[in-house]
Amino acid sequence: MYKVLVSDNIAQKGIEVLENAGMKVDFNPNLNREEFLEIIADYDGIIVRSMTKLDKEALTKAKKLKVIGRAGTGYDNIDLEEATKNGIFVFNTPTGNTISAVEHTLGMMLSLSRNISQANQALHNDIWDRKKYMGVEIKGKTLGIIGLGRIGSRVAKRAQSFGMKVIANDPYLSPKKAEKINVPLLPFKEVLKKSDYVTLHTPLTDETYHILSHKEFAIMKPGARVINCARGQNVDTKALAEALEKNKIAGAAIDVHEEEPVKASNNPLLKFEDSVIMTCHLGGTTTEAMDNVSITAAEEVISVLKNNLPESPLNIPAMDPQDFNQAKPYINLITKLGNFVAKWKGHERIEAVEIEYGGEVNQYNLKPMTLSLVKSILEPNLDDRINLVNAMHVAKEREISIKESQIQNEGELKNIIKINLKTEMNEYSLAGTYLPIGFRLIEINGLRIDLDLSGEFIIVSYQDKPGVIGKIGSTLGEANINIANMQVGRKKIGGNAIMMMQIDSKPSKDIMEKIKTHLDELDTKVKDLSYLEI
Numbered sequence: 001m002y003k004v005l006v007s008d009n010i011a012q013k014g015i016e017v018l019e020n021a022g023m024k025v026d027f028n029p030n031l032n033r034e035e036f037l038e039i040i041a042d043y044d045g046i047i048v049r050s051m052t053k054l055d056k057e058a059l060t061k062a063k064k065l066k067v068i069g070r071a072g073t074g075y076d077n078i079d080l081e082e083a084t085k086n087g088i089f090v091f092n093t094p095t096g097n098t099i100s101a102v103e104h105t106l107g108m109m110l111s112l113s114r115n116i117s118q119a120n121q122a123l124h125n126d127i128w129d130r131k132k133y134m135g136v137e138i139k140g141k142t143l144g145i146i147g148l149g150r151i152g153s154r155v156a157k158r159a160q161s162f163g164m165k166v167i168a169n170d171p172y173l174s175p176k177k178a179e180k181i182n183v184p185l186l187p188f189k190e191v192l193k194k195s196d197y198v199t200l201h202t203p204l205t206d207e208t209y210h211i212l213s214h215k216e217f218a219i220m221k222p223g224a225r226v227i228n229c230a231r232g233q234n235v236d237t238k239a240l241a242e243a244l245e246k247n248k249i250a251g252a253a254i255d256v257h258e259e260e261p262v263k264a265s266n267n268p269l270l271k272f273e274d275s276v277i278m279t280c281h282l283g284g285t286t287t288e289a290m291d292n293v294s295i296t297a298a299e300e301v302i303s304v305l306k307n308n309l310p311e312s313p314l315n316i317p318a319m320d321p322q323d324f325n326q327a328k329p330y331i332n333l334i335t336k337l338g339n340f341v342a343k344w345k346g347h348e349r350i351e352a353v354e355i356e357y358g359g360e361v362n363q364y365n366l367k368p369m370t371l372s373l374v375k376s377i378l379e380p381n382l383d384d385r386i387n388l389v390n391a392m393h394v395a396k397e398r399e400i401s402i403k404e405s406q407i408q409n410e411g412e413l414k415n416i417i418k419i420n421l422k423t424e425m426n427e428y429s430l431a432g433t434y435l436p437i438g439f440r441l442i443e444i445n446g447l448r449i450d451l452d453l454s455g456e457f458i459i460v461s462y463q464d465k466p467g468v469i470g471k472i473g474s475t476l477g478e479a480n481i482n483i484a485n486m487q488v489g490r491k492k493i494g495g496n497a498i499m500m501m502q503i504d505s506k507p508s509k510d511i512m513e514k515i516k517t518h519l520d521e522l523d524t525k526v527k528d529l530s531y532l533e534i
């Protein structure tokens with residue numbers, strides 16, 4: 001039974017989904033760091049929001065962990081690189097709380113403009129002051145959006161409907177997409193200079209850390225207002241406090257904070273009672289969003305533990321589930337080719353792998369196929385955990401070069417995958433195709449063949465000589481091993497030859513030895529004699 005730790009507050013519905021799937025769930029959002037580090041080694045899966053830090057220290061202890069589900073959008077609390085090295089799938093649920101964050105942003109902007117929060121606070125303290133809490137309209141003002149993604153673009157649409165002029169900065173967004181929603185993309189500084197309101201909707205990255213600091217506040221329009229419902233570290237809190245102090249910035253609405261939870265001792269914004277409104281990281285906290293992210297995270301954890309790929313992976317290439325289902329036969333084909341070549345090359349150290357994709361297969365995202373191949377060829381010789389997440393990392397660590405290319409379709413075949421594998425001693429090549437009747441091996445070391453890509457095989461590379469087929473056939477016959485199919489090829493008479501046999505049962509070590517002895521007696525310079533079961 002898989003064990004899943006839920007270490008942040010998520011909606012009960014997700015926990016029920018996990019339990020109904022037979023998982024043992026520990027819902028424990030109140031662990032301190034020491035307690036958390038003590039127990040993390042016990043779990044196969046974990047669901048977190050933004051409070052649990054899954055850094056290198058935690059992930060090093062998480063020896064059994066296979067999947068990290070982020071019930072929410074931002075994943076700056078998770079060390080993706082370390083998770084990838086350790087072969088841990090990481091996913092988020094990025095659409096579940098988008099609307100929540102959008103509506104919170106709009107709420108913050110309106111509240112900031114109309115002093116709703118301050119006036120409410122005053123009334124609760126028995127103060128009626130209509131003059132002090134006079135507001136400003138947002139209609140006709142310019143809203144500058146930094147980060148025009150899921151949340152930013154929806155904030156734009158709603159702000160436009162309020163009659164605001166919306167401009168944005170997003171270096172990673174195609175101008176066409178921005179054009180579609182009628183938002184001009186401008187350089188960062190220009191957005192700052194032109195905006196009456198600046199709202200942040202970027203993830204927290206090295207680039208966006210303190211994206212608003214002294215320099216930026218200095219170039220902003222005097223009297224501008226700032227809204228941050230993205231991540232606390234996007235804004236340099238001390239610099240914002242200074243800008244407010246100097247009245248350069250008229251006000252700020254802040255949902256996310258450099259240090260959470262906020263305390264009077266760690267946040268200089270708390271003293272700006274009249275110009276700063278703050279919420280306790282509530283952007284994604286609505287009943288609807290909490291249900292969405294909790295249920296999706298639970299379903300995805302179950303799916304990954306059942307060996308499926310998550311829908312919003314953060315450390316493997318994302319693939320549309322429909323595309324994934326259609327590409328599955330090719331993923332299975334390449335995995336079979338990988339198993340085949342891995343067994344064929346035995347214990348030889350791999351130096352390079354080249355993959356050529358031809359025909360229909362090129363309609364799909366090739367990355368999951370390449371990852372499946374790398375996993376299948378490295379798996380048999382590694383004790384370490386290897387999966388699609390860390391396959392490339394392990395290959396790189398072992399200095400194995402991986403190249404993929406697309407080729408023209410060959411002859412009648414609708415699809416083909418070719419693999420060339422170079423070890424320290426030999427080169428191996430093979431090709432396969434997927435047909436409705438199954439997976440076919442169609443080429444081996446340059447020899448055209450046509451064999452079902454499953455079952456038991458004997459492969460012999462030797463120097464062409466009369467008598468070889470007879471010797472092997474009679475040795476297998478004597479051992480009561482039936483040859484189901486056999487193909488032989490050579491470049492020229494007496495040259496390098498290869499024989500591929502599909503057999504109905506496994507030959508013992510003695511039989512393989514006997515075949516070797518007979519071939520040596522014929523002086524056929526055997527380069528390779530292998531038995532493989534696929």
Ligand SMILES: NC(=O)C1=CN([C@@H]2O[C@H](COP(=O)(O)OP(=O)(O)OC[C@H]3O[C@@H](n4cnc5c(N)ncnc54)[C@H](O)[C@@H]3O)[C@@H](O)[C@H]2O)C=CC1
Nearest residue numbers: 073074101147148149150151170172202203229230283284
């Ligand atoms: N307050 C809360 O409770 C919530 C906060 N969030 C935060 O909001 C962030 C954004 O969420 P989504 O819109 O769903 O993500 P998204 O990935 O759809 O959009 C982010 C946008 O930021 C842009 N971007 C990245 N680096 C940039 C840079 N240096 N300058 C300008 N733009 C840049 C990206 O190109 C992208 O278009 C999340 O990463 C999360 O940190 C999300 C949900 C709730």
Ligand SMILES: O=C(O)CCC(=O)C(=O)O
Nearest residue numbers: 049050071072073074284
């Ligand atoms: O998950 C959370 O703690 C709040 C929502 C959020 O910040 C996010 O989804 O990025």
